[in-house]
Amino acid sequence: MNRLLDDLNEAQRAAVTTTEGPLLIIAGAGSGKTRVLTRRLAHILYERLAEPYQILAVTFTNKAAGEMQQRVASLLGGCIEKLSVSTFHSFCARLLRREAGELGYDTSFTIFDDIDSVSLVKSCITELGVNVNQFAPKAQRRKISNAKNQMTSADVFASSASGYFEETTARIYLLYEKRLRECNGMDFDDLLYNTVLLLKDNKAVGERYRNRFRYVMVDEYQDTNHVQYLMLKHIIGAHHNVCVVGDEDQSIYGWRGADIRNILDFEKDYPGAKVIKLEQNYRSTQTILGAASAVIAHNEARKGKTLHSSGQVGDPVKLLYVDNAETEAAKIVDYIDQGRLDTPLNEMAVLYRTNAQSRAFEEQLRRRNLPYQIVGGIAFYQRKEIKDLLAYLKLIANPLDDVSFQRIINYPKRSLGAKSVGVIMELARRESRSCYQIIANADSYPELAAILRRLMPFVDLVERFRKKHQEMPIDLFAQELVDELKLISILLDEDKTVGRTRVENIEAFIEGAATFARTNGPTTLVDYLESISLYTDLDAYQATEDKVTLLTLHAAKGLEYDSVFIVGLEDGLFPLQRAMDDPMELEEERRLFYVGATRARKRLYLSTASSRFRFGEVMSIPSRFIKEIPEELIDAVNLKTLPTRTHRPTPARSLFGDSTTDAAVPEGVHYEWDNDHAGLRPGRIVQHPTFGRGKIVGADGFGESLRLEIMFTGIGIKKIMAKYARLKVVG
DNA sequence: ATTCCCGACGTTTTT
DNA sequence: CGTCGGGAAT
Numbered sequence: 061m062n063r064l065l066d067d068l069n070e071a072q073r074a075a076v077t078t079t080e081g082p083l084l085i086i087a088g089a090g091s092g093k094t095r096v097l098t099r100r101l102a103h104i105l106y107e108r109l110a111e112p113y114q115i116l117a118v119t120f121t122n123k124a125a126g127e128m129q130q131r132v133a134s135l136l137g138g139c140i141e142k143l144s145v146s147t148f149h150s151f152c153a154r155l156l157r158r159e160a161g162e163l164g165y166d167t168s169f170t171i172f173d174d175i176d177s178v179s180l181v182k183s184c185i186t187e188l189g190v191n192v193n194q195f196a197p198k199a200q201r202r203k204i205s206n207a208k209n210q211m212t213s214a215d216v217f218a219s220s221a222s223g224y225f226e227e228t229t230a231r232i233y234l235l236y237e238k239r240l241r242e243c244n245g246m247d248f249d250d251l252l253y254n255t256v257l258l259l260k261d262n263k264a265v266g267e268r269y270r271n272r273f274r275y276v277m278v279d280e281y282q283d284t285n286h287v288q289y290l291m292l293k294h295i296i297g298a299h300h301n302v303c304v305v306g307d308e309d310q311s312i313y314g315w316r317g318a319d320i321r322n323i324l325d326f327e328k329d330y331p332g333a334k335v336i337k338l339e340q341n342y343r344s345t346q347t348i349l350g351a352a353s354a355v356i357a358h359n360e361a362r363k364g365k366t367l368h369s370s371g372q373v374g375d376p377v378k379l380l381y382v383d384n385a386e387t388e389a390a391k392i393v394d395y396i397d398q399g400r401l402d403t404p405l406n407e408m409a410v411l412y413r414t415n416a417q418s419r420a421f422e423e424q425l426r427r428r429n430l431p432y433q434i435v436g437g438i439a440f441y442q443r444k445e446i447k448d449l450l451a452y453l454k455l456i457a458n459p460l461d462d463v464s465f466q467r468i469i470n471y472p473k474r475s476l477g478a479k480s481v482g483v484i485m486e487l488a489r490r491e492s493r494s495c496y497q498i499i500a501n502a503d504s505y506p507e508l509a510a511i512l513r514r515l516m517p518f519v520d521l522v523e524r525f526r527k528k529h530q531e532m533p534i535d536l537f538a539q540e541l542v543d544e545l546k547l548i549s550i551l552l553d554e555d556k557t558v559g560r561t562r563v564e565n566i567e568a569f570i571e572g573a574a575t576f577a578r579t580n581g582p583t584t585l586v587d588y589l590e591s592i593s594l595y596t597d598l599d600a601y602q603a604t605e606d607k608v609t610l611l612t613l614h615a616a617k618g619l620e621y622d623s624v625f626i627v628g629l630e631d632g633l634f635p636l637q638r639a640m641d642d643p644m645e646l647e648e649e650r651r652l653f654y655v656g657a658t659r660a661r662k663r664l665y666l667s668t669a670s671s672r673f674r675f676g677e678v679m680s681i682p683s684r685f686i687k688e689i690p691e692e693l694i695d696a697v698n699l700k701t702l703p704t705r706t707h708r709p710t711p712a713r714s715l716f717g718d719s720t721t722d723a724a725v726p727e728g729v730h731y732e733w734d735n736d737h738a739g740l741r742p743g744r745i746v747q748h749p750t751f752g753r754g755k756i757v758g759a760d761g762f763g764e765s766l767r768l769e770i771m772f773t774g775i776g777i778k779k780i781m782a783k784y785a786r787l788k789v790v791g
Numbered sequence: 792a793t794t795c796c797c798g799a800c801g802t803t804t805t806t
Numbered sequence: 807c808g809t810c811g812g813g814a815a816t
Contacts, residue, residue, distance in 0.1 A: 120806065149806055174805085192811095198801090248806065283806095316805065414803050416807085436805085470792095477792050596806070614804045636803060652804085673807080674802090 064103050064135065068096070075336045076100045079109060079275070082330035083303040084323070088367045089352070089658035090343025090620070093305055097279060098128055100303065101143075102135040110274040112143035116295065119279040122147055122599040124618060128279075148288055150594050152251040157590070159258055159265055168586045170245045170458045171593035175442060177201055177247040180463050184235040190228055204233050208249035209285045209317035211256060213237075242494065244460040252287040259294035270297040280617075281306035281326070285317035293329075300330060308363055309356050312614060312652050314644070320361060341367045341658075343620055345374025347693050348664045352657035355688045359647045376695040379686065380667040383700050385628075388669045389420035391699055392625050393428060395665060396608055399623055403662075405431060407622035409609040411656045413634040417627065418610045425608060435601045435611035441592055445551060445562040446569055450592065452541055456526050457585045460494040469495070472550050474518060480511050496522070521545075534588050535574035542566060613656045624660035626653070629668040630680035653685045670700060 065073050072092055075085050076099045087093035101117060104110055119125045129145040144151065153171065160167045172180065181204065182197035207217050214237045218230035240247065246254060259266045276296050278284065281304035284292075296302045304326060311320045327333045341349055346369040353367060378395075382388045396408055410421055415437050425432045440446065448471055451464035458464075462485075469484075470476045481495075487505055488495045499515045500523075502508045508515065521544060529537050542548065547566060552559040576588055598615055609621070613634075628634055635649035657664055668682040 122806090147806065193799095196801090251806095312804075313806090315803075416802075439805090473793080475792060479792085594806075598805090612804060633803095638803085 064099050064106060068099065069340055071336055071338050072096050075338065076103050078334055079104055080301060082300050082333035084326045084333055084335045085303065085305040086335065086337045086363065086365060087305050087307055088339055088341060088365055089307065089310065090341040091338035092342055093338065096338065097277065097305060098131040098135060101132045101277065104275055105136060112141065114272060114274040115143060116273040117145040117277040118148050118151060120147060120283060122150065122595065124279065147594065149248065149251050152255040153590055153594060155255055156251065162258060162262055162265060163254055166244050168458055170243065170454055170461050171590060172245045172247040172463065173593055175447065176463045180239060181232065181236055184232050184239060188231055188235060195228060195232065200229060200232050203229050204236060205249050206317060207233065208253045209287050211253065211287055211290060242460065243462050244458055252291060256287055256290045256294060259291065266294060269295050273297065274299060274301060276302045278304045282308050282311035282320060282323045283313045283318045284322050285319055289322050302330065309651055310617065310655050312617065312648060312655055314648050324363060337365050339365055339367055341369050343661055344369060344658060345371045345662060347374045347376055348657060348660050351377050351664065351689045351693045352654050354690050355650060355685055356654040358688055359650055361647060375663055377689065377693050378665045379694050379696045380665065381698045381700050382667060382669045384669050384671050385420045385673065387699065388627060388667050389424040392627060392667060393424040393430065396430065397428060403622050405606045405608045406604065409611060409616065409621045410625045410627060411611060411613050411616050412627050413613060413636065415612060421610055431607040433607045433609055435609060436597055436615045439597045441595060443565055445565055449542065449566065449569065453585060454589060455496060456522055456529060457589055459496040462495045465495045469518065472545060474514050476511060476514055483507055529585050533577040534585065535570050535577050538570050538573050613652050616659050617655050620659050620661060622661045623663040624656065625665040626656045627667045629666050629683035629686055630672065631683055632680055633672065634683055650685060
């Protein structure tokens, strides 16, 4: 009677039809999760259990949200307006746009992206006169972010801080919050944090949303962090109709605060919860699934489930031993080229641990004229030229935004350097106004008399465009701004080599704005900026074009390909060095491997290089994950040339033991290197290029992560990473 | 004020 | 290796 239940297995059908009360769906890789989610949504609507606007469905990426929305629409034969399938962040942004006043923000608040946020932290650090070397803006911002993800306000953080370092972080946090508010800005974390504040503490607002949403659905629940967890708690009404879908084996965002306990403890959190496991894998061959399952079985923190493959046995996992990153790329591109005979390029993907690894593959692919696309890397909207242009738009939309102000007040050059900006900032602080508000009234401040002539054109420009922006579509607006600033010719003059691509990026930006204007009809500048802030490169990715895809393992989550190449499988790279001493982090790396391997439908290739350039040269040994795959599933190919070592050791390398300088690496799999920095132990006297002579007084960690405390004469104790410092043992 | 050069420093993954 | 920031030179 209801075709929504067609071609679903029993577990899937149960998941779709269990609509009332808390429900946990454990969805193994390739088990038809998206299908279940969309059918479930459609089922609720089809059965008239709720109106579209009464359902809240959240995912982690805009792309996933968009796809889900579309699939539900096509299941129900029409477009579903008002169905809010969105990301956590965009849902919160929309809610806050409406309710910002309740928290004392203006509704045109600006969303500070990562870069903006770090630069604000940095200026706070400078303002406090704190040593920037001791308190790196990025690290501080990370701490603030972690705090917010735990719903720890600056005040609470400050009251529990002890010791100089924590107390200083607390001061930075407090000032950062103050400045952020003055800018009428929210960072990414605030979107979630403030939403929780509202839902929790504001009776009227909380009630409104709790009454509205009759059904709540969350995808990728294993990746939710504490704030997101709280947000759900506070938005779910008395009905407790909450359905979460996830897979603890695919939790790979712990470093961003995701708390795997959310999914592990769901049944405790929501008493009476039903649990449905989807264990039938429809994607991969038995071999691939067997390899992935064998590896993940080494993890302790699991609910435990067994995936069954319905596919064929398939080819063995191919394992490549190569000399270095270049040969690795060359050989893999060989395989890609050959594979082209029966697999289209868009069905092949190269997965790596760090973005930096993409370069070698790009080179090889370009050399062979094989089309490719990279997902991720430097996000489009984070490019300098785009950020600059965006800063104009942001300042026009929000004159309180001092961060954007500082970015563009002297770009293009207006002869307003650090000194002038300093004067403006001081005035701003004194008058409790934003920088822009100060210069908009520059003539009433004698301090600005000297630079008045240089300020006026800038104010004039911003004012003219502010008046304009409601009258025209956003792309024309941006175009006029670019023309007015003469950005194109400035970019071309500025830099011969990258100027051209920057201009192209500006053009692409305007193109994107045009698309936005076309699809969203008449919108405000604020809406447009919001959509950009929450946009990621991944959202634009489509595997439809006939191109090989290069992407990180993280970015690959949720995607699938016929052939998958997981490269750089070396201890120290994958798993990363820092994860190797910590069992929890190691488990996360293992899950990452599991995610990667289960992206493959038919063929899985792994590769490991015996030496790889990373800050000078580092020898490496095959990833421990390789050994966790049953041998009978692997077809190993040794492409190493012997003898291997032809390079001369760099200064840093000479610190390592001599075992690596042996000319020939034995045939096959096993080679090791001395992980100790010979002689770098307490008591020794060392020579440092900048600090001079010093005595090692403490050591911590080993190998790559060896940290030393060295007492330098006349300087004091310094903490130094042995792998970076060019230390020489002298006594 | 701007430009250019050098050294320090860091690198995971991203909504 | 690349980026970024600081400092000196123009």
